[in-house]
Amino acid sequence: MQKIAETEDFASYLDQMVTLDPRLSGTACVLRAIEAAAIEMSDLISLGRLYGQLGASRGSTNTDGDVQKELDVLANDLFIDAFKGSPVAAVVSEELSEPLVLDPAGHLVVAMDPLDGSSNIDANISIGTIFSILPMIADANGPEAHFLQTGRMQLAAGFVVYGPQTSLVCAFESGPTQIFILDHRARRFIRAVSGPVVGTEYAEYAVNSSNYRYWDPPVQAFIDDCVQGTDGPLKRNYNMRWTGSLVADAYRILLRGGIFLYPGDQRTGYKDGRLRLLYEANPVAFVVERAGGRATNCVHPILDIVPSAIHARVPLVFGSSDTVELVTRYHSDPQFSAEHAPLFGKRGLMRI
Structure with missing residues (x-):
């Protein structure tokens, strides 16, 4: 794969990836939706108790048996709404017991944890969103079958960290991992680290x-x-x-x-x-x-x-x-x- 030119923001990076491989246009569209939803999530989380009891229990549990927080459900709804209009056929979420069909004509599926670490909401500790984008399987027997692929089949994946900075970590099936940090003033993610390497120095x-x-x-x-x-x-x-x-x-x-x-x-x-x-x-x-x-x-x-x-x-x-x-x-x-x-x-x- 050709080397990606240094780009300033996430949108430009996605444009570069599609230029190098037009087949990634749908994946890039989904990632743009994730970026937009993550910016909204960052705004909401930064308000904390000024917004309301985001860490309050809703009296229900998710698929993991964990008590759902108010912010769990808000995050789930926000990202699902963002996927509408993109080529996402179905979504699997920690907050949903079954796959949710969005666009039967879509050619991609998304698996996500809309809000990882929600028990930390009220403690002001970093929380995040985790996502995986997969291709649909031809002749799959029902929506669930599209998700039962190995991780090697992921077209792109990553996570967002809502912490001292809001960071978006992303990688495509080809190419190195990239890290972008949200510039709240410009309301866009700017590339901070290109191709981080997991080191061995820190024990x-x-x-x-x-x-x-x-x-x-x-x-x-x-x-x-x-x-x-x-x-x-x-x-x-x-x-x-x-x-x-x-x-x-x-x-x-x-x-x-x-x-x-x-x-x-x-x-x-x-x-x-x-x-x-x-x-x-x-x-x-x-x-x-x-x-x-x-x-x-x-x-x-x-x-x-x-x-x-x-x-x-x-x-x-x-x-x-x-x-x-x-x-x-x-x-x-x-x-x-x-x-x-x-x-x-x-x-x-x-x-x-």
Whole structure:
């Protein structure tokens, strides 16, 4: 693919992509709709309690069983309205139990989490929108079938972070990940980082350590070794970073490296993890891989997994390639698991 010329804003970037490949015109149209909706969302979120009780419960739950917040529903409606008039045939959302058909004549489908991290709304912590754009499947048997594709089939994917800055992270099936930041004065996203590379310099891991007792032994062993720092087999001091917001942690890792883990565990309903494959794991894995990182379900690449259902869950590990690969070794090589190698005492990693 030809190198994309340096462009100033998101609209110009999309124009460049369509010029290089006219087949992307429909995808670009959907991304323009996402951009417009994200600007509106940013305005609304910035008002916080001045707008109303955005973090208040509506007394209903979403497909994940989580209590819906007022802002969850507002975000869902806002993005769906934005897709009307674009070539989106159907939408899958965390807030909808079934695919929503928009335009039967459309040739694209969108999977989204309209508002990731909504439990953080009232705490003024970064939240976001995650999206995945897929082609329709010829002769698919019903709307749901169009979404049951591997993440490798994504035409474009990304997420928006509503934080100190509103940032839009996006990647096409070809080409590097791009990061744009909203200029509120001009009401447009301006390119801030072209082709970020997930680095290996920062020794940081993001994980909810309160679930430690429920993890499988390989995950426990990896975190134990991180905690030991230079006294342990990894011979490196690590810091833990955890915001409870997937988009915030993903954004940090894109810019400075590290690793994120949300493994499956022994709690009821958590065996296959908690994050959704279609509209959380796949989009994040897509942008991370195009930034030189890696994403797995602890063992297998996320983007190779065929969804079993539109709201299927999956364990998710992503970040710096070497560290993600190390987690895979902990799962595939018994020598890395404390449970399976009790005679080794302080384990060394000379076998890597």
